[in-house]
Amino acid sequence: MTTTQTLGVVMNGVTGRMGYRQHLVRSILAIREQGGVALADGSRVVLEPVLVGRDADKLRAMADRHGIAAWTTNLDTALADPANTIYFDAQVTTAREKAIHTAIAAGKHIYTEKPTAETLTGALDLARAADAAGVKHGVVQDKLFLPGLLKLRRLIQGGFFGRILSVRGEFGYWVFEGDWQAAQRPSWNYRAEDGGGIVVDMFCHWSYVLENLFGRVEAVTAKAVTHIPTRWDEQGREYPATADDAAYGIFELAGGVVAQINSSWAVRVNRDELVEFQVDGTEGSAVAGLRRCRVQHRSATPTPVWNPDLPVTESFRDQWQEIPDNAGDSGFDNGFKVQWEDFVRHVVDDAPFAFDFLAGARGVQLAECGLRSSAEGRRIELPVLDGKSA
Ligand SMILES: NC(=O)c1ccc[n+]([C@@H]2O[C@H](COP(=O)([O-])OP(=O)(O)OC[C@H]3O[C@@H](n4cnc5c(N)ncnc54)[C@H](O)[C@@H]3O)[C@@H](O)[C@H]2O)c1
Numbered sequence: 538m539t540t541t542q543t544l545g546v547v548m549n550g551v552t553g554r555m556g557y558r559q560h561l562v563r564s565i566l567a568i569r570e571q572g573g574v575a576l577a578d579g580s581r582v583v584l585e586p587v588l589v590g591r592d593a594d595k596l597r598a599m600a601d602r603h604g605i606a607a608w609t610t611n612l613d614t615a616l617a618d619p620a621n622t623i624y625f626d627a628q629v630t631t632a633r634e635k636a637i638h639t640a641i642a643a644g645k646h647i648y649t650e651k652p653t654a655e656t657l658t659g660a661l662d663l664a665r666a667a668d669a670a671g672v673k674h675g676v677v678q679d680k681l682f683l684p685g686l687l688k689l690r691r692l693i694q695g696g697f698f699g700r701i702l703s704v705r706g707e708f709g710y711w712v713f714e715g716d717w718q719a720a721q722r723p724s725w726n727y728r729a730e731d732g733g734g735i736v737v738d739m740f741c742h743w744s745y746v747l748e749n750l751f752g753r754v755e756a757v758t759a760k761a762v763t764h765i766p767t768r769w770d771e772q773g774r775e776y777p778a779t780a781d782d783a784a785y786g787i788f789e790l791a792g793g794v795v796a797q798i799n800s801s802w803a804v805r806v807n808r809d810e811l812v813e814f815q816v817d818g819t820e821g822s823a824v825a826g827l828r829r830c831r832v833q834h835r836s837a838t839p840t841p842v843w844n845p846d847l848p849v850t851e852s853f854r855d856q857w858q859e860i861p862d863n864a865g866d867s868g869f870d871n872g873f874k875v876q877w878e879d880f881v882r883h884v885v886d887d888a889p890f891a892f893d894f895l896a897g898a899r900g901v902q903l904a905e906c907g908l909r910s911s912a913e914g915r916r917i918e919l920p921v922l923d924g925k926s927a
Pocket of ligand 1: 549550551552553554555556590591627628629630632650651652677679723725738
């Protein structure tokens with residue numbers, strides 16, 4: 538007979554976009570539906586969510602809708618219950634550090650959305666506190682699990698590129714100002730004083746994507762700007778957008794690869810996907826997006842001839858070859874869910890989990906150095922973090 542154990546998971550910030558959709562519905566409830574997380578010995582771990590937030594009515598309605606037994610507006614009450622082994626945080630970034638410290642003090646294992654903290658000092662403090670308390674810790678690094686990037690990783694591991702020279706990333710789309718069409722993202726993202734800003738938001742993603750696929754970021758040169766200075770919030774009130782809404786960055790990686798990534802909430806999409814990375818290597822090139830990945834091998838590279846006097850005669854996009862899914866019958870699972878399962882195995886089975894608070898701190902470090910580079914107009918080298926010094 539299969540043995541089963543139950544873990545209580547305190548989920549804070551579950552009324553938010555990420556907390557609700559990606560983590561509660563598409564991860565924890567999806568895991569519940571599939572009968573829990575399978576461990577190496579064949580036993581299973583069932584997750585029991587405890588919803589925590591500020592608005593009792595919203596929490597009650599959400600618990601009723603999904604048949605969840607436990608919810609509370611009091612974090613301490615949820616943390617006091619020894620059945621609750623894991624604390625998860627998807628609150629606004631500014632509320633995160635304090636809540637995680639409280640959960641560490643209560644002896645919980647911690648899993649959190651990024652960025653782990655608002656400053657590098659704060660992020661390293663969290664890493665040290667979690668280590669000192671002997672609790673396990675992890676941070677969401679969902680982009681690595683995107684089908685397009687999994688295909689890219691497969692190409693890298695298979696030696697497709699030869700020597701990788703450069704990476705060019707384009708990320709973003711138009712986020713409406715909120716006056717004549719509603720903004721698609723919460724307004725706090727556009728106020729620096731509330732933890733907003735595209736550098737803080739996206740550079741922690743670029744940190745782990747670059748590090749895990751191409752090499753650790755050793756230096757950054759960035760220009761962060763606020764293209765749209767005025768926006769309208771959820772109540773239709775006009776507010777000054779004090780945070781950067783676009784960032785143009787150059788990242789120098791260990792091993793010599795140069796990556797350049799544009800991130801913008803003020804760009805209209807003329808690409809196949811909302812994020813795309815072009816990787817050029819001596820043996821071949823690839824363009825990877827959220828789901829797709831196309832390649833052009835050295836042997837199939839055409840001979841473009843620069844002649845502005847003549848119209849273009851070939852379709853450059855059609856000269857690339859699609860990489861198949863090859864991911865088994867189930868296709869690619871949702872990356873947020875895959876990472877939750879890995880973290881649960883890390884907690885219960887001591888399985889390895891690379892995306893810990895120190896990795897989270899490297900993301901915060903890159904954001905901090907990117908903003909400094911922009912403010913001071915210079916290239917910034919990133920010291921290697923060992924978790925001991927800030
Ligand atoms: N991994 C990703 O791809 C990804 C994408 C978007 C956002 N995020 C991260 O997830 C976190 C939440 O972002 P979101 O887009 O879901 O935001 P959101 O505004 O939709 O949700 C924020 C949540 O925090 C709660 N909250 C707690 N204290 C608050 C306060 N003082 N003011 C306002 N809300 C408060 C809200 O009730 C809500 O549940 C952020 O840290 C963000 O960086 C990650």
